[in-house]
Amino acid sequence: xxxxxxxxxxxxxxxxxxxxxxxxxxxxxxxxxxxxxxxxxxxxxxxxxxxxxxxxxxxxxxxxxxxxxxxxxxxxxxxxxxxxxxxxxxxxxxxxxxxxxxxxxxxxxxxxxxxxxxxxxxxxxxxxxxxxxxxxxxxxxxxxxxxxxxxxxxxxxxxxxxxxxxxxxxxxxxxxxxxxxxxxxxxxxxxxxxxxxxxxxxxxxxxxxxxxxxxxxxxxxxxxxxxxxxxxxxxxxxxxxxxxxxxxxxxxxxxxxxxxxxxxxxxxxxx
Numbered sequence: 001x002x003x004x005x006x007x008x009x010x011x012x013x014x015x016x017x018x019x020x021x022x023x024x025x026x027x028x029x030x031x032x033x034x035x036x037x038x039x040x041x042x043x044x045x046x047x048x049x050x051x052x053x054x055x056x057x058x059x060x061x062x063x064x065x066x067x068x069x070x071x072x073x074x075x076x077x078x079x080x081x082x083x084x085x086x087x088x089x090x091x092x093x094x095x096x097x098x099x100x101x102x103x104x105x106x107x108x109x110x111x112x113x114x115x116x117x118x119x120x121x122x123x124x125x126x127x128x129x130x131x132x133x134x135x136x137x138x139x140x141x142x143x144x145x146x147x148x149x150x151x152x153x154x155x156x157x158x159x160x161x162x163x164x165x166x167x168x169x170x171x172x173x174x175x176x177x178x179x180x181x182x183x184x185x186x187x188x189x190x191x192x193x194x195x196x197x198x199x200x201x202x203x204x205x206x207x208x209x210x211x212x213x214x215x216x217x218x219x220x221x222x223x224x225x226x227x228x229x230x231x232x233x234x235x236x237x238x239x240x241x242x243x244x245x246x247x248x249x250x251x252x253x254x255x256x257x258x259x260x261x262x263x264x265x266x267x268x269x270x271x
Contacts, residue, residue: 001092001096001099001100002092002093002096003092004090004091004092005091005092005093005096005099005100007090008086008089008090008091008096008100009089009100009103009104011085011089012082012085012086012089012100012104013103013104013107015081015082015085016032016078016082016085016104016107016108016111017107017111019032019078019081019082020032020078020108020111020115024115025115026112026115026116027112028076028078028112029078029108029109029111029112029115030108030109030112030167030168030171031076031078031079032076032078032079032082032105032108033105033106033107033108033109033112033171034105034109034171035075035076035079035105036075036079036082036083036101036102036104036105036108037102037105037175038075039071039075039079039083039101040098040101040102040105040179041179043097043098043101044098044179047094049070050094050095050097050098051094052066053066053067053086053087053094053097054087054090054091054093054094054096054097056090060087060088060089061088063087063088064084064085064087064088066087067080067083067084067086067087068080068084071083078108079108082101082104082108083101086100086101086104102175102179105175106172106175106191106194107194107198109168109171109172110122110168110172110191110194110195110198111198112168113166113168113195114198114199118166118168119195119198119199120195120199120233121166122166122168122169122172122195123192123195123196123199123233124192124235125165125166125169126169126172126173126188126189126191126192126195127188127189127192127203127235129161129165129169129173129188130184130185130186130188130189130192131237133184133185133188134185139156139160151178154174154177154178157173157174157177158170158174161173161174172188172191173188176188176191192235196233199231199233200230200231201230201231201232201233202228202230202231202232202233202250202251203232203233203235203250204220204221204224204232204233204234204235204248204249204250205235205236205248205249205250206220206234206235206236206237206246206247206248206249207236207237207238207239207242207246207247207258208236208237208238208239208242208245208246208247209238209239209240209242209243209244209245209246209258209259210238210240211236211238212234212236217234217236220234220248221233221234224248224250228250232250241260242258242259242260242261243258243259243260243263244258244259245257245258245259245261245262246258247261
């Protein structure tokens with residue numbers, strides 16, 4: 001997104017949080033998220049409507065009125081308010097309003113998890129699901145197949161997730177697969193990042209030679225928190241090829257404390 005769209009999104013995100021903060025209702029937040037996804041499905045199939053909702057020649061009130069006319073009574077009041085605020089904003093391109101509504105729908109669902117006290121669980125589930133897809137190449141290939149319909153992909157993933165994750169995680173994953181912004185693995189990992197940020201945390205992706213126990217994860221989170229000056233979420237996975245130790249990625253920074261890494265550096269020094 002260009003600057004105008006980023007500014008529009010930030011403004012509407014603030015409004016969304018305001019609309020949801022009143023009663024902090026799980027049902028209100030999650031239904032608003034689902035409704036915004038439905039609005040996006042309509043916009044995806046109607047370029048003229050996307051153009052009309054972002055038309056600079058119309059006033060912001062006229063665009064809000066159009067949103068009311070088209071979606072009033074078809075979505076929940078909060079979803080309609082968010083859509084109207086999005087229509088009133090200035091977007092760089094008509095397609096950006098649809099992209100923005102996806103982000104807003106996802107945020108609403110994550111807020112619902114927060115109100116239910118399950119945001120940390122959703123964060124962990126999203127990360128775990130991204131790792132499952134990373135390991136299961138055949139499943140990821142099927143979900144990334146551009147010739148397959150969205151309904152087929154969603155049905156396939158739904159069969160994998162059913163009864164194994166929270167409702168919010170399932171809704172977010174199905175939306176990400178049905179209308180991917182990027183490849184499924186990166187999209188789900190990005191959602192985990194967003195969940196962490198809503199909790200005031202930064203994700204540290206840890207790959208270790210053996211499974212970390214809870215006390216080790218807690219100690220590592222505390223140590224990294226002191227280094228980076230902010231609360232950390234530890235997302236860990238096992239890679240026995242490291243031989244020992246671990247690698248840690250925080251944003252673009254990588255700390256390689258693995259045995260394999262030390263051997264590689266020693267070999268480089270001796271070459």
